[in-house]
Amino acid sequence: MFCLTYEYKLKPTSNQIVIFEDWLEQNRRVYNYALAERKDWFRSRSCRIDACSLPGEYIIPADVPRPTYNRQAVALTAYRQTRENLQQVHSQVLQQTLKRLEQAFVSMWEGGHGFPRFKKVGKMHSFVFPQLGKDPIQGNTIKLPKIGLVRFRQSRPIADGATIKQARVVKRASGWYVMLTLQWNVSVPEILPHGEPIGIDVGISHFVAVSNGQLFPNPQPFKRLERQLKLLQQRVSRKRLGSNNWRKAQAKVSRLHERIANVRKQYHWKLAHNLCDWAGMIFAEDLNLKALAKGMLAKHCLDAGWGQFLNILPQCCFKRGVYFQKVDAKKTSQICPNCLTQTGKKPLSQRVHSCPECGYTIDRDIAAAQIVCIRGLAAVGHTVKMLSEGKFIGVPATKKSPSF
Structure with a gap:
């Protein structure tokens, strides 16, 4: 079925x-x-x-x-x-x-x-x-x-x-x-790991960082229309509750909320299809979204809509025949993707990963996405071949894959 x-x-x-x-x-x-x-x-x-x-x-x-x-x-x-x-x-x-x-x-x-x-x-x-x-x-x-x-x-x-x-x-x-x-009444075959692998890391400064070095901006639909929403809500508060003018003003607020949701959802679908164009395997972090929605950056996290995106991406991968899997999200920003050395915690203001052991320097979010890709390949039984330009290629495992 x-x-x-x-x-x-x-x-x-x-x-x-x-x-x-x-x-x-x-x-x-x-x-x-x-x-x-x-x-x-x-x-x-x-x-x-x-x-x-x-x-x-x-x-x-x-x-x-x-x-x-x-x-x-x-x-x-x-x-x-x-x-x-x-x-x-x-x-x-x-x-x-x-x-x-x-x-x-x-x-x-x-x-x-x-x-x-x-x-x-x-x-x-x-x-x-x-x-x-x-x-x-x-x-x-x-x-x-x-x-x-x-x-x-x-x-x-x-x-x-x-x-x-x-x-x-x-x-x-x-x-x-x-x-x-x-x-x-048809049976759909299960999608197996194949093709080029990529790992993704969601964030606030950039919505998605990909292990191949690509960065996608965060549209922030709520933040862009927050001022307009505030003005409309002020007009609602000045109307007599239950009056016709109050209902008209409330309808404008509802339409603006729907517009914000539609802009966010359309961006998520377009981004999901873009990622599926590049790879046969996509790996993402298994985030604790409830905890993130209660932190100090809760407003920005909810505006980004990571939960909706991580629900849309598997659906898009299923339709496009791309393998999708979530991996452990712990310490993805504390491990060097080049030498697999743990570098310790980084403050949010530090946006560049620079390994003290091997000197590998790259954007912090891209480095986390590369760690996600390595963990995903290890989960499906592949090892990682590291190239000089920082790309990762999955090859059949000939020995035990690295564990984290």
Whole structure:
């Protein structure tokens, strides 16, 4: 099985927009109600039975089972029969909202995420159709259950043999979009190490440094538009909360945020394709992005969007047939790539690597990228041949590869 997600912009009518808005609100209420039920159950079990705080916790009998997706889905089916507004929404769409809440708790338990939060009015931005009818695409329209035909801009054709598994309707500042999950019944072979290897090191002064000596600038989309964003937010603060002028000013802020995100994402995709043009193997650092987002340079790290780039790069490598692997990121800037001698820590102000042992001098970020390349080649069973101009070529391993 092979799946891809295609995104198209919808062109709904005014009546369809009203339906979309109502469905988002109904899904938000179902999400908040299910979350409150789970939260009350957890609170009733978190205090002593002889010292329960009545204002803070509800007394729920001990034999009441923990709310799960299956139990809440059964309760939703019964409750939906008594509420006319919920009957207007497709039943599977409401069930997908409960699944989203279940996944939020799984992410909290297994992924270290925070406790799920209630969603305010207007903060629910999407709903999902897990199943579509037969041949839902009819020209430039898509048939959504209980809504009907909705026009969309078919910016890219759907490949033959694809089955549409689900559709997600998304609301953004620039309009409504539909994300189609397509599935092909084909087996994709695993990509093996081959071709020219390169290592990359992400940074702030330069977004990416490549082991072959190339440096890519950091676009800093948020920093460039921060002044404009500040002015728009000041205009929002001067408007009466909830008024029409407040909504118009808030819409301008949302559109600017979307523009910043689009500029950053487009740069990441272009850079990923550029890197794939050069190599058959790409190695990157396995960074602790959560810790970097809490440091003194958190604002610059989040503006660069390293996490999004390191998610896009493997996808691009998969489509282009390039092998991708992450390697250990420890001490990449403290080891000389020419003699493999540990040179010690460098302050951030020191941007040049100069080895006291062999005299190898090069940009600090490029040296770190070369260490990443060496570790990647060692991980795939290759050794490194060092040339006078500082390039690295992977050759089949004839002896044990260096370890770090």
